[in-house]
Amino acid sequence: MKVQASISKATIDRLPLYFRALRNAQEEGLDIISSDELGRRLSITPEQIRKDLTSFGQFGKKGVGYYVNELKKNVSNILGLDNHWNMAIVGVGHLGAALANYQNLGMLGFQLVALFDRKPEVIGTTVNHVQVEDMERVSEIVHERNIKIGVITVPAAFAQDVADRLISAGVKGIWNFAPAKMCVPDDVCIVNEDIFTGLSTLSYHMVHM
Amino acid sequence: MKVQASISKATIDRLPLYFRALRNAQEEGLDIISSDELGRRLSITPEQIRKDLTSFGQFGKKGVGYYVNELKKNVSNILGLDNHWNMAIVGVGHLGAALANYQNLGMLGFQLVALFDRKPEVIGTTVNHVQVEDMERVSEIVHERNIKIGVITVPAAFAQDVADRLISAGVKGIWNFAPAKMCVPDDVCIVNEDIFTGLSTLSYHMVHM
């Protein structure tokens, strides 16, 4: 997918919302959707949506709208969801297990192919048909199973070490749930999922209402 | 806490990061921290940090820096973390249970006082010392236990209904994990925690590297 000079971070963050809305529209049997209708469903202005989409190409038909299937395919392609990434979760606590059980992962093109933990009582158990392996085998298994995305759901204190091990084993993307500042090389992508930020801002808005 | 005309959304989103960094600094026994050091730890420019903080007051000492304890107390107060909000989680699936088990909630001033579910096999069980109640009793219990924050971890299709019930029972803040567009009245705050957005943008960055 060719992309013009520079896409704004805000635009990229909205793409998954477009994808989801298009999937819903598709499920409803809609053939065509306008930026107006899409905007209504997402509380985003239609101008914004058109602007975002045209940074990647001309997907619409003037006077008509966007073909749902076609646009969904394009957005999916832009997001790289067609790649079928192999993924591993490190840290099979409550959150790790919750993520392992998400059926949506597969629908979005992410294939959970390994689970890792350090605790002997967890190693060998099975979550959602995937067996938990010893963290010591991470390098070997990441290679073997061609794992490109690592999900970190260990306590903050171990997060950097886990990231380092995943990366040296070949992982190119890290989805980090540990509340810690992480360092990764330039050729590795990281997204920090800092859920308590959300709860704190909720509290802020409740106080300052 | 008095606040000037309008605080930028970006500023508010950074406050929880400041809070966390200050808590860490406090644990390390640091008395004073400069915007420079704070910035280094968070990968945020010191100018940005000073600008953010001064929208709420003058917390620093010129030529010296910020007193860690004092600034942490101020940021905590700004975020409303001193309020000790009572909180309920609706939907005790994997994610709901994972959140219920987070010890950090209490540390941040959020008190988990109720769990709700619809499934008979889940009702009556206990997660982290809190018993799961029948969703039918939500109105009654939200009143009784003075619950102000509701956490929604049910499937998308039920999320709006759950929100409506929580709100009519008196909840003023919603922390929503369901991937659905929600409608709430003006006097209710909502934060949507859309975790698959993060995974999708990770995929985007991996493809467009």
Added chain:
DNA sequence: TAGATTGTTAATCGATTAACAATC
């Protein structure tokens, strides 16, 4: 054709960065 809706350029708005005076 007339009506609708996209794609794109220009105008506005908001957020970040730079610079520096104030002062500990």
Added chain:
DNA sequence: TAGATTGTTAATCGATTAACAATC
């Protein structure tokens, strides 16, 4: 005092909104 660091104003940068030509 000299050095350090905040708080604040001005300049820059980036993102959103408005307007409208293109065209289905």
